Amino acid sequence: MDIKLQGVSSEQIMLMADTLALKGFVVGARNLYATALAAERDPLMRFRLRLRTGLLQRPHRTTPDMMGLLKQLEGQHAQVFVGSGLATWKKTAPFLDDERFMTLEEKHAGLLPLPNWHWNLQVVLWAVQRTEKVEGDLVELGVFKGHTTMFIAEYVEFQKSAKRWFLYDTFDGIPEDQLNEGWDGVNESVYKGAYSYEEVAERFAPFPNIEVVRGRVPEILHEGCPDRISFLHIDLNNAPAEIAALDLLVDRLSPHGVLILDDYCWASARAQFDVERRWFSDRGLHVLPLPTGQGVFIKS
Ligand SMILES: C[S@@+](CC[C@H](N)C(=O)[O-])C[C@H]1O[C@@H](n2cnc3c(N)ncnc32)[C@H](O)[C@@H]1O
Structure with missing residues (x-):
């Protein structure tokens, strides 16, 4: 189903997508993250959306746990990272505003079965x-x-x-x-x-x-x-x-x-x-x- 979203912020779209992701509706969640990302300019919000897209790249039995952890930590901290076997918070993510890094990471993520490397x-x-x-x-x-x-x-x-x-x-x-x-x-x-x-x-x-x-x-x-x-x-x-x-x-x-x-x-x-x-x-x-x-x- 194609729907047009009006009067919602990219953060609100992300929250809708999170609910879908946690319930296992991966395609819908990914599409919503992509919609929000296309409209978002703030580096931190873009980072949060990209991390989620990374986690859903190849859904695995641990994906809901990683999504849950990401959301839990984001409730308390601004710059949170969750990837395969690693979560960081209260830390500067050096790649967050390195557009070249983030773009190439996304470009090649499909070559590895482990998310957010x-x-x-x-x-x-x-x-x-x-x-x-x-x-x-x-x-x-x-x-x-x-x-x-x-x-x-x-x-x-x-x-x-x-x-x-x-x-x-x-x-x-x-x-x-x-x-x-x-x-x-x-x-x-x-x-x-x-x-x-x-x-x-x-x-x-x-x-x-x-x-x-x-x-x-x-x-x-x-x-x-x-x-x-x-x-x-x-x-x-x-x-x-x-x-x-x-x-x-x-x-x-x-x-x-x-x-x-x-x-x-x-x-x-x-x-x-x-x-x-x-x-x-x-x-x-x-x-x-x-x-x-x-x-x-x-x-x-
Ligand atoms: C974890 S993967 C490498 C991932 C890669 N470094 C990357 O970052 O995408 C391990 C690889 O080691 C190769 N491998 C394991 N034992 C090997 C051996 N004795 N000689 C050559 N290749 C081997 C496997 O075929 C496999 O492709």
Whole structure:
């Protein structure tokens, strides 16, 4: 049904849409958020509408909980963020009025099954910008559909960089012999048949300095990987492959280079946390654990 809304503010439209969203009427809610967003100019209201749209991007059994939490916190605080596994309030959201950030986040959100990845993207963006002048190339292990790298590459206009970025993935999920306990369902429910090497290579075609490589970590790294690395993003969701990658690549990180372990503090990836924390402490090194779930290591 098409209806014309007159004499209502975008906040009132948002409240109507919230009711629909909490009852599971996702399409109607999304349409109302889009209507309100088109008319709204205030950055904070736009942010609130965009967060809601993000939460409804791929409705999940946890979506009503996240919507409820968002509304509850907004009752008390002005700048609230709720995303997958993370809520912040009483905090400045650095991306709130960065229109370029928000637009690109929205543009690529469909490439990831987890809603509102803003804080995680902010951390990776910091690392890539910080290492711009550090010697070496960029490497990502675990690409999926290319969400994080595509966002960053467009944000920083990586096609203009003299550096190269190498992206490694099986493009067929986690190898069976590397599956950590509790991860066997993920291959079937998230990866198998959902993406392909060809699709991802095509996605990055506008970037002549980004190379998409199909192969299994660690074996594929022996066939070719930069000798000097300025930024390393490891996101394989499996402990044996990530440890093997650390063995091979941490020595190649240039001084001041940054490593981000995407899964470091996710409770579902506890096996990775245990072995990776030990890997670093055995060498007298320390990873900064973040509430985003990421771990950050800066080479001295
Ligand atoms: C969480 S996804 C990566 C998400 C991506 N970094 C992003 O930000 O959108 C994990 C990916 O790791 C890949 N993967 C897991 N184990 C692998 C291995 N041993 N070698 C290569 N790829 C692997 C899977 O195929 C999957 O696409």
